[in-house]
Amino acid sequence: MQKKKVVLTFPYKLINQPITYHLIKDYDLKVNILRARINPREEGRLMIEIGGEEKSLEKGMNYLKELGVEVQSLAQDIRWLDEKCTHCTVCIPICPTEAIILDRNQMIVSFDKDKCIGCGLCVPACPYKAVEILF
Ligand code: SF4
Ligand code: SF4
Incomplete structure (x- = not known):
């Protein structure tokens, strides 16, 4: 199993989407929310630790990118x-x-x-x- 810490930035229109639910349910990933900053009128940011099999992680990351969620490593x-x-x-x-x-x-x-x-x-x-x- 691989684990990484990433920061997700999602635009205003995606704030109410159950994104972490889909990562867990559809991609068999473990998601631990470390920090969240969500303002209903602005973009949202989530700092998460995400883990799973390499292929699942890759698919989960592709799902996020296709949705329009920006993914960057926590180190940044x-x-x-x-x-x-x-x-x-x-x-x-x-x-x-x-x-x-x-x-x-x-x-x-x-x-x-x-x-x-x-x-x-x-x-x-x-x-x-x-x-x-x-x-
Ligand atoms: S280095 Fe600072 S921000 Fe990182 S875990 Fe330690 S106390 Fe928290
Ligand atoms: S100066 Fe360096 S050692 Fe002292 S509290 Fe800040 S980061 Fe820690």
């Missing part, structure tokens, strides 16, 4: 600004997935985007605005 929406990070470690205990890692020998903080679920907890916690979520 989370930005770790290395040049702003002072390695103060404030964010380390806050991150629920250990996506922010401390090298205790060198006291250097780094970011593992594959572990990040885009929860956003580190954004207000960072005194130096070193993490941005474009969501």
Whole structure:
């Protein structure tokens, strides 16, 4: 089984469509919604983790694209600004997935985007605005 985290952007006309239901029921995919931003008068955005067999994932992604849903990888929406990070470690205990890692020998903080679920907890916690979520 493959898993990936993606951000779906769907236009206003698709907001009421049961898109995640179809991904689960018709394409046999597992969908976990990580974040949602839906305004009835604007485009909607969903950050999801999606998993399934390779072929099913491919078909599910094609279904989304044919509908007019934009699909992009989560990594494009989370930005770790290395040049702003002072390695103060404030964010380390806050991150629920250990996506922010401390090298205790060198006291250097780094970011593992594959572990990040885009929860956003580190954004207000960072005194130096070193993490941005474009969501
Ligand atoms: S957004 Fe959440 S999961 Fe990602 S690094 Fe920040 S606290 Fe960790
Ligand atoms: S709180 Fe901000 S400055 Fe401090 S280690 Fe985390 S990202 Fe870097």
